[in-house]
Amino acid sequence: MLGSFALPKQSRLPDVCQRLQDELQSSLIEFRNGLMASQGALSMNVYKKDNEFLIRLELPGVTAEDIEVDVVGEQVRIAVERKQPEQSEGSSLKQERPFGRLQREMQFASPIDTSKTEASFEKGILELKLVIAEELAPKRVPVQGR
Numbered sequence: 001m002l003g004s005f006a007l008p009k010q011s012r013l014p015d016v017c018q019r020l021q022d023e024l025q026s027s028l029i030e031f032r033n034g035l036m037a038s039q040g041a042l043s044m045n046v047y048k049k050d051n052e053f054l055i056r057l058e059l060p061g062v063t064a065e066d067i068e069v070d071v072v073g074e075q076v077r078i079a080v081e082r083k084q085p086e087q088s089e090g091s092s093l094k095q096e097r098p099f100g101r102l103q104r105e106m107q108f109a110s111p112i113d114t115s116k117t118e119a120s121f122e123k124g125i126l127e128l129k130l131v132i133a134e135e136l137a138p139k140r141v142p143v144q145g146r
Contacts, residue, residue, distance in 0.1 A: 026107045042080065042104045053108065053130040064121040064145030069128060071139055073111050076130065079103035108132075114139030122146040 044057040059067065059080055068079040084099040113133030119141045120127050126143065 022107075022109075042078065042102055044104060046106065051132040053112075053128075053132070055106070055126075055128040055130070057104070057126040057128075058124060059121070059126050060124045062124075064143045067119075067121060067126060067143045069117075069119050069126075069141040069143060071112050071114050071117055071130070071141060074108045076106045076108070076112065076128070077103060078105075078126070078128075114141070117141050119143045120146065 042057050042059065044055055047054040047056075055076070055078075057078060059082075062080050062082055066081045066083075068077075070077045070079075079101060080103070081101050082099050108130075110132045113131045116129075116131040116133075117139065118129040121143050122145075128141070
């Protein structure tokens with residue numbers, strides 16, 4: 001009598017490894033961003049609603065022209081050039097606000113539709129609206145001041 005024969009299940013190991021690698025990369029980015037935020041770099045809040053992400057960053061002392069927003073696939077990079085004010089009041093005793101080029105990066109689980117991405121800047125708050133997309137297309141997002 002012949003025994004039954006079953007095909008082996010397809011291995012899910014590559015999917016699990018890829019997911020772990022993505023989570024590790026995301027965790028490292030979050031760790032670096034958290035370290036930068038604890039040093040006063042760029043404070044932000046991120047929200048998700050339906051198929052959109054909303055990011056708000058506090059950027060006191062900069063103008064819309066000082067801000068760069070780049071979106072590539074699932075990654076968003078926000079960079080700002082914060083200029084150090086002239087010291088007309090004498091020598092500095094304490095400086096806690098960072099100056100120079102500062103940036104934050106975020107890695108999302110889904111690609112962003114760059115054609116629907118919007119950025120606005122008002123009263124020191126940068127607001128980004130990111131729509132989840134199916135295709136990968138890099139784009140620099142212009143920031144509009146009010």
